[in-house]
Amino acid sequence: MSDRRDFIKQTGLLSMAGIIGVNQLANAETTGKVYASTRSKWADGSRLVVSATMLFEAGGQPDNAPSPFPPNMKPGYKDLPAATWYEYGYKEGIPRMLDNWDKLGIKVTTHMVGSAVLKNPVLAKEIVDRGHEASPRNDLER
Known part of the structure; x- marks a missing residue:
């Protein structure tokens, strides 16, 4: 089982990338599991958006x-x-x-x-x- 610091690093990176939602973050704290979303909210199917x-x-x-x-x-x-x-x-x-x-x-x-x-x-x-x-x-x- 990971400690709180590892959890914050993992979920912080995933949430910043827009891969997981807020509800998944809340559930991950209690279940210890984080799942990436399979549905995209972007019109072209992108799962990661980068602003340059x-x-x-x-x-x-x-x-x-x-x-x-x-x-x-x-x-x-x-x-x-x-x-x-x-x-x-x-x-x-x-x-x-x-x-x-x-x-x-x-x-x-x-x-x-x-x-x-x-x-x-x-x-x-x-x-x-x-x-x-x-x-x-x-x-x-x-």
Whole structure:
């Protein structure tokens, strides 16, 4: 028999995946058995739904924003390694992700930071033109 921690892990993962219902969870606590539902509630028969999102914020960061590189710039100078790291996102990373999404036939929601879109409007348009959803993000706090 599994302990309470194992039960919470198993049922939590299954319920998040939408495989078992709330009633089954309640009964599982008393019976110790969890059964996967055989009926789907999705029109195409899917039993697991995954929501994919992509973040488009590169290019919208302030000068000398934090990066994975050690801070070693003197005040008043631009941190070129960090700037290059951020540029990778909109020059290489997002275009590669778009190609992968197309190959797999997946449409994603793209959370777009306004200042990044203003600096890279062609990329923002390409994301939408490829059929992905644009979700604006408020970046006033940046």
